[in-house]
Amino acid sequence: MQGRLGFHVVSLCSLLAVSVGMVGCGDVNGSDPFAGTVMFESADKSYHVRLLEPPWIPVTVQGQTVFVVPDASISLSATSVSESDALYSLHVTPRPVNAVTAFTNSASAQTPPWDLSTKQTLIAIGGQSGVDISWQESDTVYHREAHIDGATANSSFELLFTGPKPLAGDAMILQMIISFGPGAGN
Amino acid sequence: MIRAAGICLFLIGAATAARAAAPGSDDIDDPKLARRLKTRTTLPVADDRPVVAAPVAGTPSVAVAPAAAPPTAAAVVPAIAPAAAPAGVPAAPVSLPANSALAADVVASSAPLAHSPAPAPRDAGKTPTIGIGYRHFSFVQVGATAPGSTTGSAASEPFHSLSLDFYPISRLVRFGLSTQYGWQGGQFGTGNGDYFIAQSLSLGVQSAGPVVTPFAEGFAGGGYMRRFQFDRSVPTAYWQLGVDAGASFFLGDVGYVSVALGYLHPVNGFVKETSFTSVYVDTWSLKLGIGL
Numbered sequence: 001m002q003g004r005l006g007f008h009v010v011s012l013c014s015l016l017a018v019s020v021g022m023v024g025c026g027d028v029n030g031s032d033p034f035a036g037t038v039m040f041e042s043a044d045k046s047y048h049v050r051l052l053e054p055p056w057i058p059v060t061v062q063g064q065t066v067f068v069v070p071d072a073s074i075s076l077s078a079t080s081v082s083e084s085d086a087l088y089s090l091h092v093t094p095r096p097v098n099a100v101t102a103f104t105n106s107a108s109a110q111t112p113p114w115d116l117s118t119k120q121t122l123i124a125i126g127g128q129s130g131v132d133i134s135w136q137e138s139d140t141v142y143h144r145e146a147h148i149d150g151a152t153a154n155s156s157f158e159l160l161f162t163g164p165k166p167l168a169g170d171a172m173i174l175q176m177i178i179s180f181g182p183g184a185g186n
Numbered sequence: 187m188i189r190a191a192g193i194c195l196f197l198i199g200a201a202t203a204a205r206a207a208a209p210g211s212d213d214i215d216d217p218k219l220a221r222r223l224k225t226r227t228t229l230p231v232a233d234d235r236p237v238v239a240a241p242v243a244g245t246p247s248v249a250v251a252p253a254a255a256p257p258t259a260a261a262v263v264p265a266i267a268p269a270a271a272p273a274g275v276p277a278a279p280v281s282l283p284a285n286s287a288l289a290a291d292v293v294a295s296s297a298p299l300a301h302s303p304a305p306a307p308r309d310a311g312k313t314p315t316i317g318i319g320y321r322h323f324s325f326v327q328v329g330a331t332a333p334g335s336t337t338g339s340a341a342s343e344p345f346h347s348l349s350l351d352f353y354p355i356s357r358l359v360r361f362g363l364s365t366q367y368g369w370q371g372g373q374f375g376t377g378n379g380d381y382f383i384a385q386s387l388s389l390g391v392q393s394a395g396p397v398v399t400p401f402a403e404g405f406a407g408g409g410y411m412r413r414f415q416f417d418r419s420v421p422t423a424y425w426q427l428g429v430d431a432g433a434s435f436f437l438g439d440v441g442y443v444s445v446a447l448g449y450l451h452p453v454n455g456f457v458k459e460t461s462f463t464s465v466y467v468d469t470w471s472l473k474l475g476i477g478l
Binding site: 027029032036054055088165 | 328329337417420425427453454455458466
């Protein structure tokens with residue numbers, strides 16, 4: 001009886017040892033910043049952003065990189081995607097003023113004007129300040145626009161997200177925004 | 187080797203039990219002697235105590251004198267169902283051994299003799315065989331950050347899961363199969379959340395008790411996880427390792443409820459650009475179960 005018990009105890013301990021040994025199984029600790037995402041750096045190294053790729057796919061349109069999530073008719077493994085296939089999209093545009101000024105300029109150009117009470121200030125992971133706001137353009141078109149300071153006092157970037165659902169509280173878009181930062185080429 | 191030995195022991199035990207339970211197991215080969223003795227049974231006799239067979243309606247009780255009594259015919263009450271005995275064939279008195287006999291033969295000539303009281307149910311411990319489990323744990327929502335976070339850490343993603351647990355081996359050691367479906371908290375049935383389907387194997391030990399059976403087990407398994415990211419279903423892999431420690435509480439013959447605290451290592455594997463990567467967490471989990 002003791003022999004059998006010993007055998008079982010040894011078996012269980014072996015299993016536990018294997019389990020403990022496999023605790024490291026997996027590449028990235030989920031508590032690490034931006035776990036599982038891809039760092040994208042622009043061709044001119046003026047900025048970088050983290051995104052899930054897929055479903056995000058960077059495409060080049062007239063020399064500018066646009067990020068899109070293709071709609072359901074396009075495979076996520078597709079190598080050729082156009083902006084017209086986008087379910088979600090992100091345009092990154094450099095501005096020659098700081099983030100607050102760029103935000104103000106953008107707000108004054110909107111028709112109808114934004115509800116500025118919904119704007120939010122943010123701090124990106126690299127310490128840059130920013131402002132973002134969300135609004136609805138139509139029944140199936142929603143936007144979220146963030147302005148983040150660049151590497152110099154008179155530079156910033158505009159991040160314009162477009163999607164079919166409200167984007168204000170989207171935690172995935174928030175991660176992309178705070179992961180954004182100016183690059184060495186800015 | 188041990189399993190083979192266990193199977194042999196089981197077969198031997200089963201054969202012995204079947205033999206003991208067979209109605210004719212005490213048959214006497216000699217027909218003449220059999221007619222004289224009719225029913226014969228064996229009762230255990232404790233030292234220095236009288237053995238009393240439980241009375242059965244319609245049959246006289248049988249008392250056996252203390253073992254210390256003189257080995258005479260009086261040792262057996264002579265009124266042992268003489269009515270049913272064939273005429274002219276007296277009941278055969280059987281005397282006990284002179285001292286501390288371990289067994290006494292009681293002879294009756296009528297139909298079923300009042301045997302010894304039915305043995306008490308074996309106080310064997312109870313172990314689970316099949317059940318349904320509910321587990322709660324927290325994973326991470328890859329690609330998402332909780333509002334207000336400035337660190338970029340992935341947002342916590344609570345998961346609930348239901349499992350069908352089957353234990354083909356459930357003795358001191360228990361080996362289980364668990365088919366599990368888990369869903370993102372708050373997204374059940376919406377079609378907009380993450381979920382997974384996984385098959386796991388478990389191996390552990392338990393101490394079977396009549397009411398409470400504590401256990402500890404390790405488990406490992408894997409399956410499919412659907413990630414819902416930007417309105418797209420992204421197929422990914424899911425696997426997990428973990429240990430559970432808890433107890434099953436048996437409610438008579440109805441079944442059991444169980445509770446276990448676990449330490450879980452869920453992993454989500456997926457394609458990142460063109461390579462495969464995986465994200466894991468280490469987290470506590472709570473599992474509740476019911477079953478038979």
